[in-house]
Amino acid sequence: MPNLVRMSFSIEEPLLKKFEKILKERSNSNRSEFVRDLIRDQLVQDEWQRNEEALGTITLIYNHQARQLNDRLIEVQHHHHDAILATTHVHLDEHTCAEMIMVRGKASEIRHIADALQDQKGVLHTALSMSSTGKKLS
Ligand code: NI
Structure with missing residues (x-):
């Protein structure tokens, strides 16, 4: 397992509210896991775009x-x-x-x-x- 690194980022309040609403609707998700999923989704899209x-x-x-x-x-x-x-x-x-x-x-x-x-x-x-x-x- 690679080391875990903490990060912070800025986000507009209305967008954060939407983010929290999405998290609430997903029963088994926390912020960190959700962001990791988003990054992996993007990596997969990139693999397809680069024809890998x-x-x-x-x-x-x-x-x-x-x-x-x-x-x-x-x-x-x-x-x-x-x-x-x-x-x-x-x-x-x-x-x-x-x-x-x-x-x-x-x-x-x-x-x-x-x-x-x-x-x-x-x-x-x-x-x-x-x-x-x-x-x-x-
Ligand atoms: Ni059949």
């Missing part, structure tokens, strides 16, 4: 009865087999599927995979959760 190695989770919602959609989705994933770490498939109802695909690679490749999956006809919704390999977060 990142971790992403792509969530797909689709109707499995759409023409050859399963085959097309699997084809895209096989094309990027080196980057795809794991896939979880959940049957939401009689027709609707949810698939969560965990991807590790350059940020641009993760975005490309998400776009290629979203472009398949029959995909109802795609969400990309942008996270980090964690190497630079401590």
